[in-house]
Amino acid sequence: MELYGGLISEEDLDSVKAEWMEPLTIKYRDYEVNTVPPNSSGFQILETLKILETLSPEKIKFQDPDFIHYFMETTKLAATDRITHGGDQSIKVTPTEKLLSNSYAKYQSTRISNNKVNLLAGEVFNPDAPQGALTSVDLNAYDGGMTTHFAVADKDGNVVSITQTLGGGFGSALAPEGTGIFLNNMGNWFDLDSGSSNQIGSSRKQDFCLSPTQTFKNGEFYASVGTPGSWGIMQTTPQMIVNLLDFDMNMQQVIDSPRFKTIGGKRVQMEGRFPKALVDNLKNRGHEVVGLPDWSPSVGGGHGIKKDQSLGSYQGGADPRRDGYAIGT
Template identity: 30%
Template sequence: MNPYLKPLSLLTTLLILITYHTYAQGDREADGLNFASRSEVIGQNGMVATSHPLATQIGLDILKQGGNAIDAAIAANAATGLMEPTGNGIGGDLFAIVWHEKTQKLYALNASGRSPLGLSYDDLLKELDEIDEESIPPYHLLSISVPGAVDGWFELHKKFGSLPMEEILKSPIHYAENGFPVTEAISAGWRRSVPFLKTQPGAFESTFTIDGRGPHKGEIFKNPDLGSTLRVLAKKGRDAFYNGEIAIKIDKWMVKNKGYLRYTDFENHRSEWVEPVTTNYRGYDVYQVGGNVQGTAVLQMLNILEGYDLKSMGYGTVETLHAFIETKKLVYEDRAKHYADPDFQEVPYDVLLSKEYAAERRKLIGETAMKDVSTGVEVIENGDTVYLTTADSEGNMVSLIQSNFRGMGTGFVVPGLGFSFQNRGELFSTDSKHPNVYALGKRPFHTIIPGFVMKDGKPFFSYGNMGGAYQPIGHISILTNIIDFEMNVQEAGDAARWDHSGSSEPTGKLTDKLSTTGQVNLESGIPYEVVRQLRAKGHKVEVGNSFFGRYQGIMRDYENGVYLGASESRVDGQAAGY
């Protein structure tokens, strides 16, 4: 090119880009898409949204082969367990909400595991005293509860599945044995985890590293041991995991390494179909799993926020964010004191989910940040993650969440099995009076929550936002973005997020309460003027420096007969339909 023409060429390109951006932004604003990073995905026959593009394609392939949304969800989850071990795997637990079109009913599954039957509360305290700990440490054999995910798959399949499990698990097995390219965000988390976890007893290093390190972006990774385990499950079913060869291997390894799970714990494991808990928010029926899961917090927060005219207050304003933050503080104190395994502790839903209780709690919210907050209900003293969603041509929809808890879990890997055990047991309290106190055969408190919304008796929106204690905040942010601020499903996830930390935890003491204003973190998309206004109200605010979760969602559009899908734009996820 003539050197004198090069600046003109660059200028022309720049003007084209500016003109295109202005035109596109104008279109986006005309359509209300002020925050969307990309368009919604639209599909007529089916939709899959997961945190990994290959897992999404695997789920979509199942739908195209004649499988239903339940088959697709199982296949996609098996794939994410392989491809995103930094968030989930068959050493963890699972929860799901399913809309079944044929029976016109919503179902909820609690597939979480229980504590060892051979470790009593008194023995636990002795063990903690020996290692000089007051609570259960996350990377210790004490933190392992029975993995419930595999039983969850087979419960879902037994009730709703259509394709055989051998067909459902075929692609995850292929990728385990032949390899898959590691994506960017997953690679970063994987490489952070390896230096510590590879020192754990067991086969972590030989299973999850390449030459002793985590894989880089684009590297091909194989996990043939997991492939072998999935082959056994595809051929022999869930009993191979809970009553057969896999349970036997785990028992022998635990005995050798002074762990606490035994064959009997696996033999006694069962998932539970439960009645989902619900509340109505501005005409939309919002559902959560409840029990030992923090989803009830979403419903409580919505009940309080229903008393505010959020639409007129505006998205991202100081008034709206102040209401959100103060509502979170109130509800999380209830969360810290009441949410526990319902087999051991009655959760007072009649009070916690009542509109009257919400109104009383709402009265506590003033013009400045609260710093002295406790539960409003008398306590009865007896007692990283992936989210995915699928939809099919029949109208079935699945909202499923699955996790190891702390990223890659404990790092304990039984040689030959290809997965790490979760550390969910860390989330028990050691306070003997607490509803969530450790006990034999008890399910610990869980942070992972699938969400589902119905409108006028029809399925409307299947969604989730993983991220530990952030999840209820993420849920109400997504829902208010759609219902109050009229965003589409992609825009609702892309809009700038907020977080608040410092509340009491279900792992703490019954006497704990929030005694400071806590910490507010905002994404940089919130105007700095709003940051200053929140600080003027007494909030401690920082921009960034927090984890704001990862989102997937599928909305059903009855008018056009299509599904609208969205996935997290901040990381590796993908929604796809056909």
């Protein structure tokens, strides 16, 4: 980087130290779902699940119009909170205890109407939110393309789940001599707004979307799922977790099932394999459906492992939307 006039030195890189952190955990039905804490934005995944959990089990039906509408609206509420509260924890601490509480999930559920489509403001880098877009709740006043994911498990029961990114195409397009490793360009995810919890600066940690998950049942490993996909990670991952935990799919079905992604305003991308009757129903409610191909990399490239707790065997799944495969050795 210094060779090409960059501002980052070898000493800067040497000063960065990896930190061991406790995972962020929620109880979802009979399972414990874990992901990485802020400055990662994985809390959006967990908030989505907590709001969905307010539904009675009989209302959680695969590709049911009422449930899919509720799921879409839930992702908007959780994304709005992530945009408001995410960022460098040395500047502003994300109130995850409140955001992931049962009482807050119940309150958020009251903001969802079966016949109304809320407006999503869009990402933090979009200054032009549509009029009437969702805003985050005042919690102080409230009472009560170059990203990859992989998971590895061994015979001793150790499981590692990693989501890694270069950012843009080939990252910064720089590979230190002799390493064969491209350097990422994720610094462009910082912003320049004074006072922002995501403002660029020395030793700052940006609001980051990479959010691998691990799920446990009765204290034992049950499954790991994750995906690339930028801010869409936090929408794709809960869809896979619901397929896994609510619909009891095998890992390949979990990953193969068609996906959606809310993208701002009333717009929502949907893969072409969703039934036409479902899509028409959502359009009639006010969703502006943007059609995707049957299998679209726009909604991620998930990979996962599921453990049969009675047999001790593992089941892997890989996403045909992007490169990847499942293998046992």
